[in-house]
Amino acid sequence: MLIVTNRNINSSNFKNGVGDHKAFGDSVNSKGPNEVRLAKAEKINGKWKVELIKEPSRITENNIPSRKEFSKIRDKLTETGKNCVFFVHGFNQSFEKNLEKSLALEKEHKVEVIVFSWPSNPGGFKTKEYRHAKRTAKASVGALDSTLEKLGSYLKEPFNREALETCNIKFTLMTYSLGNYLFQNYIIDSVYENETSIFDNVILCQADVDNKGHASWVNLIETGKKVYITINENDWVLKWSDANFQKDRLGRTAKNLNSDNAIYFDFTNGNGVGKTHGIFYKKTNNVVKDFFTKVLNGERGEDIKGMSYDSRSNSYRF
Template identity: 75%
Template sequence: MLVITNRKINKSNFINGVGDHNAFGDEPNVKGPNETRIAHAEKVNGKWQVRLMSEPSKITANNIPSRKAFNELRDKLRHSGKNCVFFVHGFNQSFEKNLEKAYKMQQVHNVEVVAFSWPSNPGGFKTKEYRVAKRNAVASVGALDATLEKFGSYLKEPFNKEALESCNVKISFMTYSLGNYLFQNYVNNASYEEETRIFHNVILCQADVDNAGHAHWVDQIESGKKVYITINENDWVLKWSDVNFQKDRLGRSAKHLNASNALYFDFTDGPGVGKTHGVFYQPTNDVVKSFFTRVLNGERGEFTQGLVFDSRMNAFRFE
């Protein structure tokens, strides 16, 4: 998988350009959160090999590492026939945890993942660290913006008949947990210029953002097809966030579901769902798995068998 990160590199971890699961740390790049590196991560015999594909680069309109990496990804997708997911992780994720979640997504849903890895693990699952992670999320908006801008432009090249005829790949975008706070700040930022239109689906998975007023920014999201929002009212991680910090979390509240731009999916009380936060990769039931397989592959989640639309809630629920 490709990994784009504004985390601090652990240079001593690399030998001849190859590191492991400790290749990047839990702090922002020392030269600022807009400086990124790009790497190729592969699991070999149960261990991560992280191959550095670029030196640090301050992202500008004409400069993001590396065009070659994105071209290779585009060609790989074209030949494998797999669909692709651009994945923004949540709070308390080390570099290794991010790799493992992305890898699990690839295995469970048969997709290729591009991981945007930001410094969300400043010391543990505590209130002080959570606040630091939120500041790091806001500081990472510029890196995400320029990454998506260049990601889109590189995938569109070359623009000719042969390329168009061979391009059957669907690319979707998923933000998970506190990654949605990063995305919310991006959408609300003047730098957002519909870069997400390149994605078939946009999935806001178990969003650790305020439910109140969420329609104001969700309705600004551009996608090629659909915007999906998932909910579990018993989500234990979002319950912790509720209790310690703020208002009802979007991913844990089945009320005021009023964004005209989104479809809501409430998995609360579904078989095996329980208090699960990681609904896209942890085993719950076949309906939830089928939903994520569909939307991550650019298909319509509302056609998932076993779910019906509840007009009173404005959400799809279990039959």
């Protein structure tokens, strides 16, 4: 997987440009939250190998080799027939946790993942740390914007028959939990210029953002196909967020689902769902798995069997 991160680098962890699961830390880059580094990561015999592509590098510079690395990913996707997911994780994620969750995403849904890894783990699962993570999320908007802008320029194809016939790779964005707070601030920021239109689907998974007023910014999201929002009213992480900070998290609320731009999927009553927060990779039931496999591969979630549209709630339900 390809890693784009504004985390601080643990230089002592690297030898000849290669490190492990401790390659990046839990603070922003020493040169600021908009400074990013690129790395490749793979798990070999149970151990992570993290290889720097260049150190240091600004994704806004024209001379970084990210186009070359992205081209390698596209070649790999063409050979394997896989699609690609750009993944923005949530709160309390160390670099290692982020790698493991991304690997689970790859394995469960047979996709290749590009990880946007931001420092969301300031020291624990407490009020002070959560607020710190939200401030870091806001500060990371510039890094996300530059990343998506650069990826968009790489995805542009020459307008000819050969290029169009071979370009069948689907590209999906999934923002998870507090990663949606970062994404929300990006969408409402003046830097947003419809860069998300490069994605076939955009998935706001178990969003740790306010349900109230969410339509005002969700309606601004540009995408090639659909915007999906997932809900579990019993989500234990979002319940904690509700109880300690604010009320009615978008990913935990089955009311006021009023964005004209989004399709809502409420998994609350699904077998095995229970209090699950990590609903895209935890074992629940085949319907939930089928939904994520479809939408992460750029297909229509509405086509899955086992859920139907409820006009009263404006959502698909069991």
